[in-house]
Amino acid sequence: MAEKEYAYYTGCSLEGTAVEYDMSMRQVFKALGVGIIEPEDWSCCGSTPAHTVDRVFAAALAARNLTIIEKMGTGIVTVPCPSCLSVLKRAHLGMTQDESFRNEVNELLDEPYEGGVVPKSTLQVMLEDVGLDAIASKVTHALPGLVVAPYYGCILTRPPEIAQFDDPENPVSMDKILEAVGVKVADYAFKLECCGAAFGVPKRDMVNRLTYRVLSMALEAGANCIAVACPLCQQNLDLRQGQVNSTMGSSFNLPILYFSQIVGLTYGLSPKELGMDKLVVSADDIVRSRITIEELAQREANAKAAEAEAKAAEKLKKAKAKEEDTKTEET
Amino acid sequence: MDTLNLTKSLNLSFIEQVSKESGQNPSLCYQCGNCTAGCPYTHFFDYPVSQIMRLLQTGQRDTILSSKAIWLCATCETCTTRCPCEIDVAMIMDTLRIIARRENKVSEKDVKLFYDSFLNSMKEHGRLFEVGTLLSYNLRSGNFFADADLGPKVLEKGKIHFLPRKIKGRDKVAKIFTRFQEKAKKHG
Numbered sequence: 001m002a003e004k005e006y007a008y009y010t011g012c013s014l015e016g017t018a019v020e021y022d023m024s025m026r027q028v029f030k031a032l033g034v035g036i037i038e039p040e041d042w043s044c045c046g047s048t049p050a051h052t053v054d055r056v057f058a059a060a061l062a063a064r065n066l067t068i069i070e071k072m073g074t075g076i077v078t079v080p081c082p083s084c085l086s087v088l089k090r091a092h093l094g095m096t097q098d099e100s101f102r103n104e105v106n107e108l109l110d111e112p113y114e115g116g117v118v119p120k121s122t123l124q125v126m127l128e129d130v131g132l133d134a135i136a137s138k139v140t141h142a143l144p145g146l147v148v149a150p151y152y153g154c155i156l157t158r159p160p161e162i163a164q165f166d167d168p169e170n171p172v173s174m175d176k177i178l179e180a181v182g183v184k185v186a187d188y189a190f191k192l193e194c195c196g197a198a199f200g201v202p203k204r205d206m207v208n209r210l211t212y213r214v215l216s217m218a219l220e221a222g223a224n225c226i227a228v229a230c231p232l233c234q235q236n237l238d239l240r241q242g243q244v245n246s247t248m249g250s251s252f253n254l255p256i257l258y259f260s261q262i263v264g265l266t267y268g269l270s271p272k273e274l275g276m277d278k279l280v281v282s283a284d285d286i287v288r289s290r291i292t293i294e295e296l297a298q299r300e301a302n303a304k305a306a307e308a309e310a311k312a313a314e315k316l317k318k319a320k321a322k323e324e325d326t327k328t329e330e331t
Numbered sequence: 332m333d334t335l336n337l338t339k340s341l342n343l344s345f346i347e348q349v350s351k352e353s354g355q356n357p358s359l360c361y362q363c364g365n366c367t368a369g370c371p372y373t374h375f376f377d378y379p380v381s382q383i384m385r386l387l388q389t390g391q392r393d394t395i396l397s398s399k400a401i402w403l404c405a406t407c408e409t410c411t412t413r414c415p416c417e418i419d420v421a422m423i424m425d426t427l428r429i430i431a432r433r434e435n436k437v438s439e440k441d442v443k444l445f446y447d448s449f450l451n452s453m454k455e456h457g458r459l460f461e462v463g464t465l466l467s468y469n470l471r472s473g474n475f476f477a478d479a480d481l482g483p484k485v486l487e488k489g490k491i492h493f494l495p496r497k498i499k500g501r502d503k504v505a506k507i508f509t510r511f512q513e514k515a516k517k518h519g
Contacts, residue, residue: 016491052425056511159408198406204478206375278489280488
């Protein structure tokens, strides 16, 4: 694959509580030959809190980063966190579609943003720029027994005018990527149902209730793991799973993995490099279940052979019984 | 349920203000209730989002600005995505929150306090300092042990930084804050 370079805006979460998202995303991009460069001295995007203050102010906090990225000349910035992505896209679209808004935002900045950056999620870059065939071609390992509920969270594909990617009601990009690396994906009805992460600290009870529904529905869908693409969702479903259990009297023990960690596992990357030990709900069983695709093929061939043998034995038994029957009839 | 005297509390300029600031036309809403049907937070709201829309159409400024609903909306965008009249409902909720904040009418003080702790951390360091934000929120809200149970878990995973990562351009980020505050003062 041709080396294409992207600016890579990690956002604050990926430096702290979501460090394993950053670790695994970088490893997977490396394996796929996608070059990424971190913008120098990037700042926080402002996220939800800035939006409760003022729209121009919120856009300015995000646009400081767009100005820095614009100078890098990569054209596209790829963003793992949907909250950062949404804020960067809102600023970019608002400033390119409305001149007076752009002027107002630029008045708050040291250096103006001219509108030359396209923000895309890391999921979008993988699906559209790398492609499913290339993603599948790097697979060396299988995770038999794993059934994943793909959880997209609320704003990765919504509202459609801002996200401009995948379906706003039934997204499938993560499903497709996971299937391309040979993982079984459950039909999950709560792909987009908000887990409440933004209110985790001030409204714990409310958030625990919402999280409970998301986790329950994954079990009902027959999944034994949830895949996410959002650091806030991950933190909420994983770190707060114990809180949910004590508040709601449940006993969830459901590993919450970043989709990039799952892809990385199928690429044979080491669990350490993928930050598997950073997860609160242990994913050790998933890691231990990993086998090479040769082993899987052997396992499947053995199973087939055993099945054929059993069938042949059954046939022989039936034939013998028939023979006995005719013999008895003759006498 | 509250009884409102719509004639007495009608505020026409409020409808105009919200329409202008949000860029949306609230009169397009025909009360189908699709937004409320999909809202994950509706059980926690004092007024479901479709009722907020109706209150807005009838200019019920004070009831809306003192509602809990506008602060408990997480901007999950379900309402916006499903509105058959293509109203950006989440944008209207966002605008109402902004106006409530500006007028110091905040019904959910803890939510605002958390947002403020986040923004203060950002202004000071240029990036979010997670531990500092949580501690500042706990001190100022009086919920001294909010999420204290999670501390050992993240600590064990080596995910916590006890010192902020200050970026070089943090003064530039802080300048965005001060420029905005000056501009807001000038325009009242």
